[in-house]
Amino acid sequence: MATDTLVHENTEATDKSAWSGGKSPFKASYGKLMMWYFLLSDAFTFAGFLIAYGTLRFSMPTWPVPDFVFSSFPGGFHEKPLYFVTLMTFILLASSYTMVRAVQEGHQENKNGVVVWMFWTILGGIAFLSCQAWEWNTLLGKEHMTVTKNPFGTHTEKGIYLTADGKAEGETFDAGASYLLHKAGAGHGDAHAEGDAHAEGHGDGHSDHGAHYEGPGDYADAVVNEDGFILKKFKVLEGDDAGMIKTESLGPKAFGALFFFITGFHGFHVLSGVVFLIIIMVNSGTGLYTKRKNGYEMVEKIGLYWHFVDLVWVFVFLVFYLL
Numbered sequence: 246m247a248t249d250t251l252v253h254e255n256t257e258a259t260d261k262s263a264w265s266g267g268k269s270p271f272k273a274s275y276g277k278l279m280m281w282y283f284l285l286s287d288a289f290t291f292a293g294f295l296i297a298y299g300t301l302r303f304s305m306p307t308w309p310v311p312d313f314v315f316s317s318f319p320g321g322f323h324e325k326p327l328y329f330v331t332l333m334t335f336i337l338l339a340s341s342y343t344m345v346r347a348v349q350e351g352h353q354e355n356k357n358g359v360v361v362w363m364f365w366t367i368l369g370g371i372a373f374l375s376c377q378a379w380e381w382n383t384l385l386g387k388e389h390m391t392v393t394k395n396p397f398g399t400h401t402e403k404g405i406y407l408t409a410d411g412k413a414e415g416e417t418f419d420a421g422a423s424y425l426l427h428k429a430g431a432g433h434g435d436a437h438a439e440g441d442a443h444a445e446g447h448g449d450g451h452s453d454h455g456a457h458y459e460g461p462g463d464y465a466d467a468v469v470n471e472d473g474f475i476l477k478k479f480k481v482l483e484g485d486d487a488g489m490i491k492t493e494s495l496g497p498k499a500f501g502a503l504f505f506f507i508t509g510f511h512g513f514h515v516l517s518g519v520v521f522l523i524i525i526m527v528n529s530g531t532g533l534y535t536k537r538k539n540g541y542e543m544v545e546k547i548g549l550y551w552h553f554v555d556l557v558w559v560f561v562f563l564v565f566y567l568l
Contacts, residue, residue: 280546284553287514291557294510295564298503302568305497309397311566313423317383330566333376334558337515340369341555348548351541356529359544363526366551370519377512381505389428390501394472396426398496402486404479417482424493426474468492504565511561514554521547 302308312326319329343365350358384390390397405417418424468476476492525547528534534541 274542276542276546277549280549284549287553288557291511291560294503294507295560298507299564299568301497301499301503305499307399307401307496309395309496309500310399310423311568313425314384314388314397315380315566317387319379327566329376329380330562333373333380334562336369336376337373337555337558340366340373341552343369344548344551348541348545351529351534351544354535354538354541356532356535359529359534359541360526363522363529363544367519367522367526370515370522370551374512374515374519377508377515381508384504388425389474390504392502392505393498394474395496395498395501396428396474397423397500398426398494399423400493402481402491403483404481404491407478407480407490418479426476426493426495428473429469429475470495507561507565511554511557514557518547518551518554522551 315330316324316326317329318325322328343362347359347362347366350362388396400418400420400422403418403420468478470476472495474495476494478490478492481487481489481491525543529541529544534543
């Protein structure tokens with residue numbers, strides 16, 4: 246009887262010590278554990294967006310080619326496929342390194358080191374957001390792509406472009422090659438474009454970036470849709486519709502909607518991260534975290550968030566810019 250009572254008391258003592266809250270689960274503090282939960286849920290959100298993009302991408306008969314869409318570079322350079330987005334990726338990944346250095350300095354309770362490396366991380370985040378703003382401005386202002394309108398596409402049939410009077414121009418394109426439709430009175434990457442602008446296609450179907458566009462007289466009879474885009478006429482050369490005269494249509498609107506939504510959602514994460522980085526850097530500079538003697542845990546938590554944002558961008562780059 247005494248033995249049973251002793252065992253019962255020992256069991257109760259063990260249960261109380263196990264559930265007293267004195268031990269941190271997974272050897273992580275409550276704050277870091279909650280950060281991991283948040284990042285996991287956010288990862289599912291981004292995964293859903295990217296899977297939706299991939300599903301639509303491969304279910305459409307025509308889809309813009311990233312090498313063609315994202316080929317502009319600041320300074321008036323064109324035909325530089327993915328150069329600019331590669332620069333953006335390098336900037337963001339470099340900011341991950343500076344964030345690692347800030348966390349390391351925090352573990353050593355080095356206040357000045359934390360502030361310096363967080364400052365460089367903030368500059369990297371601002372540089373990335375500036376690059377994204379330039380990219381959006383180019384697509385919205387010069388290419389006239391919106392969440393509901395997408396002038397980029399790929400040819401579904403082989404054909405030859407025609408002039409307004411129905412005469413062949415001699416520019417043959419192949420199915421699968423890229424094209425870009427322009428708005429009347431707007432040029433593509435060319436400050437010299439005037440009047441009803443229209444990009445002539447090369448033999449491979451690619452628009453001529455930086456070309457000088459013809460005046461309004463050459464396209465006075467061109468087909469212009471309700472959104473003001475010039476729909477160029479072409480004669481089908483192969484297939485069941487060979488010999489028919491058709492007009493090129495706008496690309497799938499889902500491309501523009503998904504691009505601005507996914508990259509904008511990621512950009513919002515970067516912007517939020519920059520704001521929190523600034524707040525935590527200021528707190529670090531005032532010595533707030535030095536008093537806690539916990540290895541600058543707050544810096545480590547914002548570091549987890551920043552690395553997550555960088556990792557997500559790698560997947561966005563892979564799925565959106567390379568597929």
